[in-house]
Amino acid sequence: MKPILDWYEQRGWKPFAFQRQVWRAYRAGRSGLVHAPTGFGKTLSVWLGPVAEWLREARKRPRATSLSDVSGDPVGPRRSRASSTAVARDEAVPFRVLWITPLRALATDTVQSLLAPVRDLQIPWTVELRTGDVTATVRRRQRDRLPTALVTTPESLSLLLSYPEMQTHFRTLRCVIVDEWHELLGTKRGTQTELGLARLRKWNPELRVWGLSATLGNLREACDVLMGAGQRSALLIAGPRQKKIQLSTLIPEDISRFPWSGHLGRQLVKPLAEAIDAARTTLLFTNTRSQVELWYQALIAERPDWIDKIALHHGSIGRETRREVEARLDAGDWKCVVCTSSLDLGVDFAPVEQVVQLGSPKGIARLMQRAGRSGHQPGAISRIVCVPTHSLELAEFAAAREGLRRRTIEARTPLEKPLDVLVQHLVTVAAGGGFEERALLAEIRSAWAFRDLGDHEWQWVLDFVTRGGSALRAYPQYARLTLEDGRYRVSSPQIERAHRMNIGTITSEGVMNVRMGNGHLLGTIEESFISRLTNGDCFTFAGRVLELVRVRDMTAYVRPARKQRGIVPRWNGGRFPLSTHLSELMRALLDAARVGRYHGREARALRPLIELQAKWSRVPCSDEILIEHTTTQEGDHWFVFPFEGRLVHEGLAALFAHRLARLRPMTIHVVVNDYGIELLCSSPLELREADWRTLFTERRLTEDLLECVNETQMARRQFRDIARIAGLVVSGFPGERRAARHLQASSELFFDVFTDFDPGNLLMDQSRREVLDRQLEFRRLATALERLERARLVLVETERLSPLAFPLYAEQLRAQHVTSEKWGDRVRRMAEQLERTALQAKRVRRKGRSATVAAD
Amino acid sequence: MLRIDWAGEEWLLLAGRGLYWPRREMLLVADTHFGKPSTFRRAGIPVPEEATDATLSRLDALLTRTGARTLVVLGDLLHAALDDEDVVWRRLADWRDTWRALAWVVVAGNHDRSAGRPPTAFDIEYHDRYFELDGIRLQHHPASLPDCAVVAGHVHPGFVLYDVGQTPMRMPCFHLQRDVLTLPAVGAFTGNGRVRPTLEDRVFVCGDDEVIELPPVERKR
Known part of the structure; x- marks a missing residue:
């Protein structure tokens, strides 16, 4: 350990107690999981164990490798070559350490931080990258001889395992490190990692596996999953606690003019710009890529002189642009970077002084993770500024603040048998x-x-x-x-x-490259979005307005648009549902507000809105369920507010719609958000308390749910990923010509053909199981239904949409529908509707009025 | 079954995705894509062979219902080249046996060009490019011609209707442009494309046992 300790001393550092603990455990041949917030030396705790081991062995060995051959070559802080040690590949220490990271974007930085001690200690190790970003030449070279340490992703590991010669190459492997395990846990990539590890362990029973994780509600389980079935001796080692998080919220000055729904909240652009101005460097986190594009535009419009001072970063932007943004962030060049989760993992950017969370974080773990991206100076406090995009998010921030205080962190449930x-x-x-x-x-x-x-x-x-x-x-x-x-x-x-x-379980479906005419790659975009555009249409991407020139070979060719505005793409990345903890806290908050108790600035700011809700309808207390009914041109709207989070609502809504549609032929459309459910019926629908009671019953819950999974689009949607992962749907890579044309078929087609001719297919069964367990969170749903069954029901007839109902009404994305109408009746009804709309449009056009409504 | 008058003739549109020409006692269908399941299986992608049976039963139903004497397949009879041992030949041969008296006409489509001609034993009148009858051109590609009406396939036309709340409902359809009538694909494992009709076009959507004409609509690309 001496050289390591000396190295620490040279740098003026002192090892943390947990780091020493990990080194000792590694030396003793143990495996384990280290959990600590980012920026506390987790990386070194697991990396220096293997390094120290080699140093020990080298001392005992006659000097076969001369250490003095290794020159201490001066290397810049961020070199992007795959390999950067001075030692020749062929003479380096054979393969020893495999480092798995969930994000390709992180891998390059990981290589750099692993190389730092290697260089300083002048050991003949090579550290290389192997991800989808690495050139074919490097990959081939690696197939002949692996570096001493290889940094890779779960997909690339899987790909390696598909080459027969790897079993020989992996013989010398001592240790696997899985970085950001909390990101992989509960995903199919996590399962892919588990399978890969099972294989490596079989090849080498002495293999040590170390995981790194942020704090989770179920760390012991996270550790067990990583270690594999039946391995009980792994250690769970805790790093230092996260430093204090200071949460503040930008409160709109005029809450009565702040939108009730949406994702922009324009009123706050100005105060936000001021907040950004006040700090040296700000990371602005949003929940979706579309929001990144929108807010980047909004900030530039607010401060045109910031055009060179703010940048945007999300997973669909081209790698080179991203790298550039990151490098300049590290150098402290940016005033602000608008980003998604693409920057909430891994590397720390020292200059970041302030973090802004735009829109609700939806979970306490995510909020803590993001807050941890700021304040790296010793003793500094992590500061996070929350910016609501619609009024009710103020309540979510208040709930999040309470959650932070209690430190109730969400668990990640691992997957079973995908x-x-x-x-x-x-x-x-x-x-x-x-x-x-x-x-x-x-x-x-x-x-x-x-x-x-x-x-x-x-x-x-x-x-x-x-x-x-x-x-x-x-x-x-x-x-x-x-x-x-x-x-x-x-x-x-x-x-x-x-x-x-x-290979790869999450390589997304139907992604296209976006390139300029000269071939410069801007990033990727979903095929489904591009397919809705015509050549000449303009859209916003990577902060610029682009005109679509043509689409060829899975590539959208574009040029800078002359127009100022373009359509903002929607990426299909899932929206985070409100966590159980936050849902509970929200209910408690409303309960208190109902009797006039408002804790905290956010809740007080919401007061006028809550009073309006009370006036027009009612503020539900925690043991009652509010049901509102309104009639509009569209039909009968029923709103139910269980406050259980989007996923549970999706399940409940499908269940209610299914039970209703059994009564008589009708089609019911369902919309959900984190607060409630909207049921919209094609024909008049009157429901009394007794009717709702029958909808809320726990009787036949499992049977009814299974039936509605079969009848709705849910299983079909879930099957998309399954079909791709199981190799049914051959997805072309962006930029490459599509896989053989005659082998193209959509997952839908497979779903239909298996439904008709091979109903026993277990992949179909899996899609139903995934809907129940993952999508609808069956257990949480059953608990929620139990609460609904016991609760007092309050039915309110509202004259207009209440503040709680409005966001559901305004939601564009309809979750699903349930129908018991005959095909012909339904088509005829829609045809009539189509005719009416066409007539109306004609009339509107004739009057010369614009039919568009200005939306936030 | 829905009757229309077009190009000076009477036609029946059938929900089973066929077009019947009563005066000629002729049933027209497009895009059977026989052999598609086996092509997939050979590439290691499992597709049940019953998909072929489903296409054949669709044809059975259409032929029984109309009593047609002639069957015309407007291209893409076969999906891809298959060797002589392929299961699909046996099934097609058996099927042909049950419809021995039927005259079978095929106009080649783009897939047929790489797949090659079907066995002569099937007794098919095979046209490489098109087939003309009473001034009506039967071909694979739905292209408008200066002086004759065209019946075609190729694009697997489909239409999406949006229910209350923008819920999409997809279905195969017949698409009638002024002088071009495009038929839906009759093959069971084929999928739908999307038509973008203008206000002058007519669109007939197919359900399980009903064809419904939609009001004039315009769908922009």
């Missing part, structure tokens, strides 16, 4: 040298997610990749894997190639 990921992994393993059935099954079951994998499920997955479906069904001429001499292998080089193209 068979699509298993299907993909099986083909990967088959490509990487083939497998023998019993041995692989044991290995798979050592991954936490598959510890309870049943024999029949395993048999089905095996059948699926060899026969196409269950053994009883004939899928003639099908072959993905073939059994030869007891080993499963990939049937053809073409299938192997296609599989490697398709």
Whole structure:
């Protein structure tokens, strides 16, 4: 440990107690999970263990490698080459450490921070990157010989495992480090990592695995999942506690003019600009990429002289631009960077003095994570400024403040048995040298997610990749894997190639490159958005207004637009639902407000709105459920406010709609947000308290939910990802020509064909299971329903939309619909509607009035 | 079944995605894409062969319902080239046997060009480019011609209707432009494209057992 301690001393540092603890544990051959907020030396705690180990061994060994050969070459702070050590690749210490990171964007910085001690200690180690961003030449070179430490993503690890020679290369591996494990946990990429680790552990039973995580509500479980089934001896090591977080909120001056819904809240642009002005460097976090584009525009419009001082950053912007933004952020060049979660992980940018959270953080863990991005000076406080985009977000901030005080941090539930990921992994393993059935099954079951994998499920997955479906069904001429001499292998080089193209569980569907005419890459955008545009249309992207020139080979070619404004793209990244903790706190807040108790500035600012709600309708107390009814041109609107968060509401709404549609033929449209549910019916719908009681019943809950999962679009939507991961839908890479044209089919088509002809397909079953468990959070839903069943119901007839109802009414994205109408009746009704709208439009045009309504 | 008069002739539009020409006792369909499931399976993507049976039963139903003497497939009869051992040949041969008296006409589509001609045993009158009858041109691509009406396929026309609250409802359709009538794809594993009609066009959407004409609408791209 001596050289390490000396190194610390040279830098004027002192190791934290937890770092020493991790080093000791590593030396003792243990594995574990380190949790601490960002910026407290988690990286060094796990990295220096293996380094110290090598130093120890090198001292004992006769000096085969001369340390003095390594020159201390002066290296800039952020070199972007994949490898940056002075030692020649061929002479470096063989492969020892595998570093897995969830974000490609993080990987380059990780390489840099791992290299710092390597350079200073002058050890012959190479540290290299292997992600989708690395050139083919480097990747090929790595296949011949791996560096001493490899920094990679779960997808790239999977890809490595698909090459037979890797088993030999990985023989010398001592340690795997999984960075930001909390980001992977609960996702299919997390499961992919678990499967990869299971394989590595089998190759090397002595392997040590260390995870790094932010604080979570279920750390022990997070640790168990990482270590795999049956591994109990792993350590959970806590770093220092996060420093104090100071939360302040920008309160709109005139709450009566502040929007009740939406995502802009223009009134606050000016005060926000002032807040940005007051700090040296600000990170402005939004929840969606669209908001990044919108707010960047709004800030530039407010302060035109900031054009060179503020930047924007999100996952769809081209890598080079992102790198540039990050480098200049590190250098303290920016006044402000508007960003999404793309910057809330990993590297610390020292100059960041202030963090702004735009819109509700929806969860306490996320708020803490983001707040932690500021105040890196010793003893500094993390300051976070919250900016509401609509009135009710003030209540969410008040709830978040209370949550911060109590430090009730959300848990991340790990995934159970996602068979699509298993299907993909099986083909990967088959490509990487083939497998023998019993041995692989044991290995798979050592991954936490598959510890309870049943024999029949395993048999089905095996059948699926060899026969196409269950053994009883004939899928003639099908072959993905073939059994030869007891080993499963990939049937053809073409299938192997296609599989490697398709590896990765989250490579998003239908993404297109955006390029200028000269080929310069600006970033990526969703195909579904581009498909709605015509050549010549303008849209906002990466902070500029662009004109679509043409679309070819999965690339949208653009040029700078002459227009000032363009459509803001919608990216399909999911919206965060309000966490259970925050939902509860929201209910408590309303309960207090109802009797005139307003705690904190945010709640006090909301007072006029809450009083309006009380006047026009009612403010529900925590043991009652408010139901509002309003009639508009569109039809009967029913609003229910359980305050349980978007996901639970989606489930409840589907359930209610399904139960209603059983009564008589009708079509019900459902909208949800974090506060409530709207049911909109195509024909008059009168509901009394007794009717609501029957909708709220827990009787036949599971059966009813299963039925509505089948009838609505939910399972179909969920199947999109599954089809891609299981290799049914061949997604072309952006910029590359589409995979063979004659093999194109949408996940919808597969969904239909399996529904009709192979209903026993377990992937279909998985999509239903995922809807129930993940999307609808079945357990939370059952609890919520129990609360509804017990609650007092308050039915209010409102003359106009109340402050609580309005956001639901204004919501553009309808979650789903349930119908029991006949196809023909429904089409005829819509046709009539179409005719009426066309007539109205004609009349409006004739009067010369604009039919558009100015929206915030 | 919905009757229309067009190009000086009477036509019946069928929900099973076929067009019947009563005077000629002729059933027209487009885009069967036979062999698509096996093409996928060979590439390691499982698609049940029943999709082929479903297409054939659709044809059975249409032929029984109309009593047609001639069947015309307006292109993309086959999806891709297949070897002689492929299961789909057996199924098609069996099907042809049950409809022995039927005259079968095929106009080649873009997929057929790479897939090649079907076996001669199927007794198909095969046209490489088009087939003209009573001044009406039957072909694969829906292109407008100066002096004759065209019946075509190729684009798998579909239409999206929006219910209250913008809920989309997708369905296959017949798309009638002034002198071009485009048929929906009859193949079961084919998917729909999207038509963008002008106010002059007519759109007929297909349900399970009903064809409904929509009011004139304009859908911009």
